[in-house]
Amino acid sequence: MSNNDEICTYSKCIEDLPEEILLRIFRYLLPYKDYSSIRLVCRQWERLGRVTKDWRMNNFYNNLSLSTSPVSIHWHLIDPPKKFNLIPRFSHSVCYVDSKRMLYVFGGNRDMATSLNDFWCLDLSTRNWERILATGSYPPPKCSSTFIDDEQGNLLLFGGRSMIYIDDIHMREQLHHELHSYSLEKNTWNLHKNLNEPGPICDHSASIININNQKRMIIFGGCMIIDDQYQQSTPQRTNDLWQWTNTWTMIHVNGTKPEPRKGHSQFTLNSENILIIGGSSLTRVCRDVWLFSFQTNQWTQITVNNQYPNDFAPSNDDLSYLSFCMVLPSQILITFGRLRRHPTENERHTYSQYDFSHCDKKSREELLLASSSSLPSSSSDENDETNRYSMVHKRLQLPLINNKYNMMDISSGFQMYRLDISNLFSLNPCVTWLPSKSTSVFGSPSRSSLYYSLIYARSEFILFGGIEKRKLCLQKHFSDKDNRSQSISGTLAFITLSNIAL
Structure with a gap:
């Protein structure tokens, strides 16, 4: 056997991978230009690309529409680019153009006395901002x-x-x-x-x-x-x-x-x-x-x-300031607002195995600090409080990947609210607020916002900007009157619904 034959025998490439592995890899690609690119490689990749696209869309619609099954809400937060002067804003104007795979943003308020007229586009294939002149x-x-x-x-x-x-x-x-x-x-x-x-x-x-x-x-x-x-x-x-x-x-x-x-x-x-x-x-x-x-x-x-219960519909404090977006294949309207209640015992059990490993570091630390109130204590002595916090700090030093935590009494961040509009044209037209997908949304911006923009684009939601509502919500005795000063949010978040963090 010649040397060339040995090289041909032992050389491998990505095309030699089993289709199951390729499908798993393709699931992590962004559903824009990447999907178009892999379909140009070969017939096998073109076929697997279509399978991946269908899987992602069906997975998103199913997780969105199922009224009782819990689902992981994955937040991907991107900070404003430092090399551009992309000013945080609220009450801005946004428009998504699917053919361009672009999100366009115009103007908005920098503060209550300053309006903007800068014009930006966000390339959803690369997650990069560019100012349009x-x-x-x-x-x-x-x-x-x-x-x-x-x-x-x-x-x-x-x-x-x-x-x-x-x-x-x-x-x-x-x-x-x-x-x-x-x-x-x-x-x-x-x-x-x-x-x-x-x-x-x-x-x-x-x-x-x-x-x-x-x-x-x-x-x-x-x-x-x-x-x-x-x-x-x-x-x-x-x-x-x-x-x-x-x-x-x-x-x-x-x-x-x-x-x-x-x-x-x-x-x-x-x-x-x-x-x-x-x-x-x-x-x-x-x-x-x-x-x-x-x-x-x-x-x-x-x-x-179901328009009044807090666990179904947004509260009056938020509803007049929230943006809705429509997902037509599922016939559901979506918005995100503050959670205004604590989880029940049944919900604690239901979401006890929720995986928070995809959350950002700050959200995980807040979760662990809040969970200190539920750690078992060996006695009722007040000195146990010191031991309790020492246990929390020890847990903070452990690897957080693939860990599962119990859901605790935290009401910070965004809750997803869903309005079913599938019965609009029935004999008895009605719309229905569906039960919450999860008790609270971890990994979301540390403080919930109002006057943000919300867009649906190819199996993900895009949330940008807004006014942050600063509120101490880790302690039960604080009331709604304890709102702190408001600030402008420059948050850009991509939200997906899946059993894996896409």
């Missing part, structure tokens, strides 16, 4: 705008608000009525002028709907200035419905309308219906859900089940 009629600094894909190569940015200085000391709120479109192909901003526009508006909702093969942007509600004297008027909540094609038109509504509101979420269900949820009116937090039909031009209020 576009030409054309650039939008002014503002927050609380709507930013959506018109599905024709443009991103539509409408409305918003900002704070302007009247003099060296005093400031006032300014609402915007401009409609800008950003061309993905030309990298330019265009300003659309129309005399029939709704007027200065913010905190409204918007979505794209295809009616008779015509794309229309539909906006609803928000805070609007009605008077022609914009600078002298006070913003008022509205329940008007507008559409934009190449011109603005107010939609005439038959029958009852939803209560005027702001800060709500809106979704296009099909070519005939849109859905709104959440927000706040002048007197209350809106826990109702409404469906609008373009066939009849009528609003229908939908019955909401």
